[in-house]
Amino acid sequence: xxxxxxxxxxxxxxxxxxxxxxxxxxxxxxxxxxxxxxxxxxxxxxxxxxxxxxxxxxxxxxxxxxxxxxxxxxxxxxxxxxxxxxxxxxxxxxxxxxxxxxxxxxxxxxxxxxxxxxxxxxxxxxxxxxxxxxxxxxxxxxxxxxxxxxxxxxxxxxxxxxxxxxxxxxxxxxxxxxxxxxxxxxxxxxxxxxxxxxxxxxxxxxxxxxxxxxxxxxxxxxxxxxxxxxxxxxxxxxxxxxxxxxxxxxxxxxxxx
Amino acid sequence: xxxxxxxxxxxxxxxxxxxxxxxxxxxxxxxxxxxxxxxxxxxxxxxxxxxxxxxxxxxxxxxxxxxxxxxxxxxxxxxxxxxxxxxxxxxxxxxxxxxxxxxxxx
Numbered sequence: 001x002x003x004x005x006x007x008x009x010x011x012x013x014x015x016x017x018x019x020x021x022x023x024x025x026x027x028x029x030x031x032x033x034x035x036x037x038x039x040x041x042x043x044x045x046x047x048x049x050x051x052x053x054x055x056x057x058x059x060x061x062x063x064x065x066x067x068x069x070x071x072x073x074x075x076x077x078x079x080x081x082x083x084x085x086x087x088x089x090x091x092x093x094x095x096x097x098x099x100x101x102x103x104x105x106x107x108x109x110x111x112x113x114x115x116x117x118x119x120x121x122x123x124x125x126x127x128x129x130x131x132x133x134x135x136x137x138x139x140x141x142x143x144x145x146x147x148x149x150x151x152x153x154x155x156x157x158x159x160x161x162x163x164x165x166x167x168x169x170x171x172x173x174x175x176x177x178x179x180x181x182x183x184x185x186x187x188x189x190x191x192x193x194x195x196x197x198x199x200x201x202x203x204x205x206x207x208x209x210x211x212x213x214x215x216x217x218x219x220x221x222x223x224x225x226x227x228x229x230x231x232x233x234x235x236x237x238x239x240x241x242x243x244x245x246x247x248x249x250x251x252x253x254x255x256x257x
Numbered sequence: 258x259x260x261x262x263x264x265x266x267x268x269x270x271x272x273x274x275x276x277x278x279x280x281x282x283x284x285x286x287x288x289x290x291x292x293x294x295x296x297x298x299x300x301x302x303x304x305x306x307x308x309x310x311x312x313x314x315x316x317x318x319x320x321x322x323x324x325x326x327x328x329x330x331x332x333x334x335x336x337x338x339x340x341x342x343x344x345x346x347x348x349x350x351x352x353x354x355x356x357x358x359x360x361x362x363x
Contacts, residue, residue, distance in 0.1 A: 226297075
């Protein structure tokens with residue numbers, strides 16, 4: 001094929017493309033620039049330990065929700081199918097707790113909001129005990145529930161990193177559960193007088209639970225620094241601080257921020 | 258009032274919330290978001306010292322390690338290490354003075 005022939009061919013192709021390209025651009029533009037719109041508001045139904053988020057969009061798109069107890073840190077995620085009728089079930093939530101959420105798709109944020117889970121119901125045994133014991137009010141909840149991680153964890157922005165590293169040690173389901181387990185260990189430290197050491201130089205409390213080999217450290221204000229299971233058998237013995245008893249712990253509890 | 262920050266003795270990250278070790282020698286249990294060293298665990302439990310961990314982090318390309326805390330804008334890990342080396346030459350770091358191995362950086 002000669003050079004002239006090639007040039008004529010190219011000119012022919014370009015002349016045809018100049019008619020087609022604007023139409024393609026218009027079509028493509030209509031796809032790219034169409035924004036997914038939310039129809040109405042998300043509807044939330046809650047129980048003590050779960051919540052269901054439902055919302056509708058004008059076109060089918062991905063289903064994604066981010067949620068957490070701190071509105072600035074929605075660390076937990078749930079995802080669903082591509083659809084226009086969106087529904088997500090959030091499980092393993094703490095009872096009587098306020099959660100904040102953001103819904104949308106992977107590319108689009110549609111709405112934010114908050115909801116509160118209901119209080120946990122009294123167990124059957126507690127109801128029986130309160131029924132047969134005169135003068136006692138029925139217990140509204142079971143064993144004391146851990147406050148949200150935003151209250152119990154020392155540096156909330158570090159919780160995910162600690163959970164990623166140590167959560168497997170305790171089969172923690174999520175960062176919130178991991179933080180709750182650390183809080184519960186501190187409660188057991190008080191009730192069972194577990195081995196404890198207090199570092200007076202910075203107020204760090206170290207707790208060791210021999211039967212589970214769980215180690216936790218807490219700040220002076222009672223919030224958690226970490227929870228993990230040491231591999232080294234002499235780890236506890238090498239920790240600094242003076243040995244203290246459970247009776248010295250009563251004033252060191254985390255407070256609402 | 259802004260809380261004081263502290264430098265990571267492993268990678269030089271300048272904004273740790275707590276001093277890595279207390280005056281009694283206990284770890285802070287803070288995980289450095291830059292290199293992911295956990296003071297009181299990586300050293301006291303795993304037995305990894307600062308130099309060995311730093312070398313490994315450098316060998317891996319000095320990645321930002323935290324999954325939730327974003328790296329600072331215009332973050333340059335080499336500059337972090339350089340600041341750490343400068344501080345180490347000017348004063349002793351309390352608790353464990355790092356001996357910076359710069360061969361791995363070059």
